[in-house]
Amino acid sequence: MSTAVSVRGLRMSYGAAEVLRGVDLEIRRGEIFTLLGPNGAGKTTTIEILEGFRKRSAGEVSVLGTDPGKATDAWRAKLGIVLQNWRDHARWGVRELIVHLSGFYDDPHDPGELLAAVGLDEQAGQQVGRLSGGQRRRLDVALGIVGRPELLFLDEPTTGFDPEARNDFHRLLARLAADDGMTVLLTTHDLVEAEKLAHRTAILSGGRIAVCGTPAELAQAVQAPSQVRWLEDGREQVMTTPDPSQAAWELHRRFGGPVPGLEIRRPSLEESYLGLIGRNV
Amino acid sequence: MNARALRIGMKRGWTEHNHLLRTRKELLGTLIGTVGVFAALTLWMGDSTVEETGVPTITFMMVGFLAFTVFGTALMTFPMALVTDREEGTLLRLRTIPGGIPAYLAGRAVTALCQIAVQSVLIVAAGVLLGGAPLPHDWFTLAWVLLLGTVATVPLGAAIGCVLPSRNAVGVATLPLMALMFTSGVFIPVTLMPEVLQWTAQAFPLYWQGLGLRAAFLPDTMLAAEIGGSWRLPYVAAALAAWTVAGMLLAPPLIRRVTRRESGSRLAARQLAAQRS
Numbered sequence: 001m002s003t004a005v006s007v008r009g010l011r012m013s014y015g016a017a018e019v020l021r022g023v024d025l026e027i028r029r030g031e032i033f034t035l036l037g038p039n040g041a042g043k044t045t046t047i048e049i050l051e052g053f054r055k056r057s058a059g060e061v062s063v064l065g066t067d068p069g070k071a072t073d074a075w076r077a078k079l080g081i082v083l084q085n086w087r088d089h090a091r092w093g094v095r096e097l098i099v100h101l102s103g104f105y106d107d108p109h110d111p112g113e114l115l116a117a118v119g120l121d122e123q124a125g126q127q128v129g130r131l132s133g134g135q136r137r138r139l140d141v142a143l144g145i146v147g148r149p150e151l152l153f154l155d156e157p158t159t160g161f162d163p164e165a166r167n168d169f170h171r172l173l174a175r176l177a178a179d180d181g182m183t184v185l186l187t188t189h190d191l192v193e194a195e196k197l198a199h200r201t202a203i204l205s206g207g208r209i210a211v212c213g214t215p216a217e218l219a220q221a222v223q224a225p226s227q228v229r230w231l232e233d234g235r236e237q238v239m240t241t242p243d244p245s246q247a248a249w250e251l252h253r254r255f256g257g258p259v260p261g262l263e264i265r266r267p268s269l270e271e272s273y274l275g276l277i278g279r280n281v
Numbered sequence: 282m283n284a285r286a287l288r289i290g291m292k293r294g295w296t297e298h299n300h301l302l303r304t305r306k307e308l309l310g311t312l313i314g315t316v317g318v319f320a321a322l323t324l325w326m327g328d329s330t331v332e333e334t335g336v337p338t339i340t341f342m343m344v345g346f347l348a349f350t351v352f353g354t355a356l357m358t359f360p361m362a363l364v365t366d367r368e369e370g371t372l373l374r375l376r377t378i379p380g381g382i383p384a385y386l387a388g389r390a391v392t393a394l395c396q397i398a399v400q401s402v403l404i405v406a407a408g409v410l411l412g413g414a415p416l417p418h419d420w421f422t423l424a425w426v427l428l429l430g431t432v433a434t435v436p437l438g439a440a441i442g443c444v445l446p447s448r449n450a451v452g453v454a455t456l457p458l459m460a461l462m463f464t465s466g467v468f469i470p471v472t473l474m475p476e477v478l479q480w481t482a483q484a485f486p487l488y489w490q491g492l493g494l495r496a497a498f499l500p501d502t503m504l505a506a507e508i509g510g511s512w513r514l515p516y517v518a519a520a521l522a523a524w525t526v527a528g529m530l531l532a533p534p535l536i537r538r539v540t541r542r543e544s545g546s547r548l549a550a551r552q553l554a555a556q557r558s
């Protein structure tokens with residue numbers, strides 16, 4: 001089976017508020033997939049439905065071949081989950097907690113190797129409550145993968161990280177995914193993160209998947225129109241076009257030579273993304 | 282419930298108990314809070330005796346503290362721990378793990394048992410060594426009353442912990458328990474109370490727990506201060522058993538409801554609310 005997650009027509013309402021209005025997703029085994037969207041788009045809602053923590057209003061959902069609404073322990077053992085804002089088990093030792101939670105699985109990672117893999121061997125004896133934010137999140141990842149999950153969920157794992165910690169975290173995830181052939185679903189509101197980390201990304205906006213694809217496909221799909229400016233009749237002229245090169249060529253022909261004050265501005269991917277979610281929200 | 286989850290859960294409870302022993306704040310809270318107060322009381326009361334019985338007041342108080350320790354740990358400390366675990370995401374973490382919830386519950390129960398055991402031993406030790414109170418003359422009654430009293434109240438505590446919306450609400454829930462403490466005859470003989478309060482007290486497990494423990498420690502000369510002039514042990518057993526059944530029926534659906542509702546966004550919303558306040 002090459003599909004890890006399959007979602008069709010997923011809908012979710014909180015009372016009268018419809019947060020998801022027909023989400024379709026297909027995540028392949030072994031890929032790192034990001035779900036990108038602004039705050040409040042419904043990323044946490046979506047991921048929690050997939051994790052079996054939340055009952056959907058409508059739609060078909062299959063996670064590793066099972067409907068998350070009918071979660072069993074055997075199914076749960078194949079998932080790893082890293083949530084936003086965890087502060088639990090503050091009194092436990094780092095290693096003590098990893099050893100404790102590894103006991104629940106049939107073939108867990110060796111706690112020592114895992115600590116080394118996430119760069120916490122020096123903190124092994126420390127209390128969990130005393131870890132820094134970045135260390136805490138790396139511990140959360142270690143706890144998420146301790147049972148060798150087939151599918152790892154991460155909900156905005158790098159929120160609040162400085163750029164260096166974020167880079168380290170991306171490298172860690174990429175390595176873990178490559179080593180174990182694990183499928184990873186990560187949510188983020190940061191386009192740059194999605195672009196750097198993911199094999200494929202889906203943009204969640206307006207309760208639907210607006211665009212889905214590889215970083216290159218994404219760039220092409222969301223590319224907002226460029227602006228072409230020039231001087232004519234003593235005034236600045238502006239034209240908005242999806243094909244600025246064609247526009248410049250036509251201007252050259254009209255002027256019969258150089259175009260005065262010609263300027264072409266292609267919006268960055270980030271600007272395009274903001275435009276896209278602005279349009280759909 | 283699978284055997285592995287149960288085994289890990291019991292180990293978990295023991296580990297958490299040791300964490301509590303190593304946490305200064307907790308240690309001071311429980312040790313000074315109950316055992317310390319009792320030890321001070323022991324020294325302060327000296328040789329006074331309960332009127333016309335020749336029984337040292339301190340023996341009566343020791344039994345009261347013992348009963349209240351079980352009651353307080355099961356119905357105040359234990360629910361408080363459940364609420365804290367919910368607020369910090371411990372419950373949610375265990376929910377992400379196969380077999381995590383049964384293990385969690387087993388662990389919490391074991392921790393509560395350890396706390397009750399440690400405090401009971403310390404209270405009796407303080408009473409005997411500092412206050413010259415006698416050891417129980419009826420060990421068998423002591424054992425079954427303590428055990429049944431614990432089994433009767435821990436599921437109730439779990440139910441309370443599931444119903445409390447937040448840690449702030451724990452204080453409110455403590456008030457009726459405090460009222461119960463003073464009317465249940467564990468510190469003030471129940472026959473000194475108005476009849477209405479006597480009947481109220483007998484509806485709750487604390488009264489019966491106290492009565493059974495007094496039967497184990499006090500001589501029959503104290504029976505004058507009891508309702509009906511008897512230890513009424515069959516009633517103690519029946520009342521505590523009834524509360525056990527009630528707790529066992531009440532707790533599981535509430536626990537299921539609370540764990541089913543636990544999710545990352547609830548946790549995030551709670552933390553946001555806590556930051557704002």
Ligand SMILES: Nc1ncnc2c1ncn2[C@@H]1O[C@H](COP(=O)(O)OP(=O)(O)O)[C@@H](O)[C@H]1O
Binds near residue numbers: 043
């Ligand atoms: N339990 C809930 N009850 C009511 N509304 C909710 C609940 N959880 C989320 N929402 C609302 O649903 C929307 C999407 O939330 P969420 O899935 O957390 O978005 P994201 O994770 O993308 O920021 C928000 O408007 C939020 O307020």
Ligand SMILES: [Mg+2]
Binds near residue numbers: 045155
């Ligand atoms: Mg979210």
